[in-house]
Amino acid sequence: MGRAPCCSKVGLHKGPWTPREDALLTKYIQAHGEGQWKSLPKKAGLLRCGKSCRLRWMNYLRPDIKRGNITPEEDDLIIRMHSLLGNRWSLIAGRLPGRTDNEIKNYWNTHLCKKMRNQLGTDQEEEEEEPSSGNKKKKTNGKKKNKQKKKDKKNKATKDDDDDDEEPQKTKVYLPKPIRVKPLTLLRSDSTFTFDSNNNSAAASSSSQENNDNKVESPEDAEIKEEMMNNMVCEVGGNLGENDGFDFFGEDQDMVNESGVVEYCQPYFTTDDHGTLEKLYDEYFQLLNMEDYQYDLDSFAESLLV
DNA sequence: AATAGGCACAACCGCCACACT
DNA sequence: CAGTGTGGCGGTTGTGCCTAT
Numbered sequence: 001m002g003r004a005p006c007c008s009k010v011g012l013h014k015g016p017w018t019p020r021e022d023a024l025l026t027k028y029i030q031a032h033g034e035g036q037w038k039s040l041p042k043k044a045g046l047l048r049c050g051k052s053c054r055l056r057w058m059n060y061l062r063p064d065i066k067r068g069n070i071t072p073e074e075d076d077l078i079i080r081m082h083s084l085l086g087n088r089w090s091l092i093a094g095r096l097p098g099r100t101d102n103e104i105k106n107y108w109n110t111h112l113c114k115k116m117r118n119q120l121g122t123d124q125e126e127e128e129e130e131p132s133s134g135n136k137k138k139k140t141n142g143k144k145k146n147k148q149k150k151k152d153k154k155n156k157a158t159k160d161d162d163d164d165d166e167e168p169q170k171t172k173v174y175l176p177k178p179i180r181v182k183p184l185t186l187l188r189s190d191s192t193f194t195f196d197s198n199n200n201s202a203a204a205s206s207s208s209q210e211n212n213d214n215k216v217e218s219p220e221d222a223e224i225k226e227e228m229m230n231n232m233v234c235e236v237g238g239n240l241g242e243n244d245g246f247d248f249f250g251e252d253q254d255m256v257n258e259s260g261v262v263e264y265c266q267p268y269f270t271t272d273d274h275g276t277l278e279k280l281y282d283e284y285f286q287l288l289n290m291e292d293y294q295y296d297l298d299s300f301a302e303s304l305l306v
Numbered sequence: 307a308a309t310a311g312g313c314a315c316a317a318c319c320g321c322c323a324c325a326c327t
Numbered sequence: 328c329a330g331t332g333t334g335g336c337g338g339t340t341g342t343g344c345c346t347a348t
Contacts, residue, residue, distance in 0.1 A: 015316095015318090016317075017316085051318085051319090052317075052318075055316090055317070055318080056316090059316075060316075060317095102317085106314070106315050107314095107315090109314095110313065110314055111314095
C-alpha cells in the first residue's frame with residue numbers, strides 16, 4: 001500500500017516504445033545481460049521506468065520470442081493448461097517456448113475465453129448474466145466511451161465503487177494460491193518434466209542431448225511440480241468416489257476444501273525435452289484424457305466460466 | 307465517406323514474495 | 328527479526344486498426 005512506486009515517475013517516458021528506445025534497451029542487454037532493472041534505464045540512457053524496460057524486454061524484445069500465429073496445438077495446450085492452472089499465465093507461458101505470459105493472457109482474453117464459452121454452451125444465460133469477470137467485459141462495454149470514463153476511474157475511490165456495485169462476484173471455483181514461481185522463461189527450453197505414469201513419478205531433466213539420459217529434476221520443475229501438487233485441483237461434483245481413478249501416485253490425492261468440495265490433486269503434467277509441442281501435447285493428452293479426469297476437467301472448465 | 311463499435315495487443319498498475327541488510 | 332528494495336505476476340487500461348452501418 002504505502003509503498004512508493006518502483007521508480008519516481010517524474011520525467012519518465014510512458015506509452016509505446018520507440019524504435020530508438022528498443023534499440024537502446026536491446027543493445028544494453030546484449031552487452032550487459034538482463035537484471036538490475038532498476039538501474040538499467042539510467043545506464044542504458046533510457047527515460048523509462050525499470051519495470052517498463054523489463055516488460056518491454058520480456059514481452060517484446062527478447063530474441064527467443066515467437067510472435068503471433070498461435071498454432072492450433074498451442075491453442076489447445078493453452079486451453080488445457082488453463083483448465084489445470086487457472087490464470088497462471090506465467091506458468092502456462094513457461095511451457096510454451098517462445099510465448100510470453102502477456103501474449104497468452106491476451107490471447108486467452110480475446111480468443112479462448114469466447115471459444116470456451118461457446119464450446120461449453122454455457123453462453124446464453126451466462127452471457128447476459130455477466131461474463132463480467134471484470135476484465136473482458138469492461139473492455140467491450142464501449143471503448144470510446146471508456147476512453148473518457150477510464151480517466152475518471154483512475155482513482156481508487158472509483159475502484160471501490162466498482163467493487164461495490166460489481167458485487168456478487170462470480171463464484172470462483174478455483175482460486176490458485178498466489179505462489180511465487182521462479183522465472184522460467186529462460187529455462188523453459190532447457191528443462192523437461194516427465195511424468196511417468198507407470199511408476200507414478202515425475203522427473204525433470206535438462207534438455208541438452210547429453211543430459212537426456214540422466215533425468216534430474218531441475219529446481220524450476222520441482223517447483224512447478226510442487227505447485228501443481230499444491231494447487232492443481234479439479235473440482236468434482238461429488239459424483240466420484242474418494243479414490244475413483246485418481247490414484248496416480250498410489251496414495252490418496254484427494255482432499256476437501258473449505259467449501260466441502262472434493263478436490264483432487266493431480267501430478268504435474270509433462271513437458272518435453274526437445275521442446276516440440278507435439279510431444280508435449282501428447283503427454284498432456286494422455287494425462288488429460290484419462291476418462292474420469294477428462295470428465296472432471298470438462299466440468300471444471302465449465303465451472304470456471306460461470 | 308464518415309463514424310461508431312469491436313478487436314487485438316502493448317503497456318501500465320498495484321500487489322506480493324523473496325532477497326538482502 | 329524487521330525493514331526495505333527489487334523483480335515478477337496478474338489484472339486492467341489505452342490505443343491503433345478493422346469492420347459494419
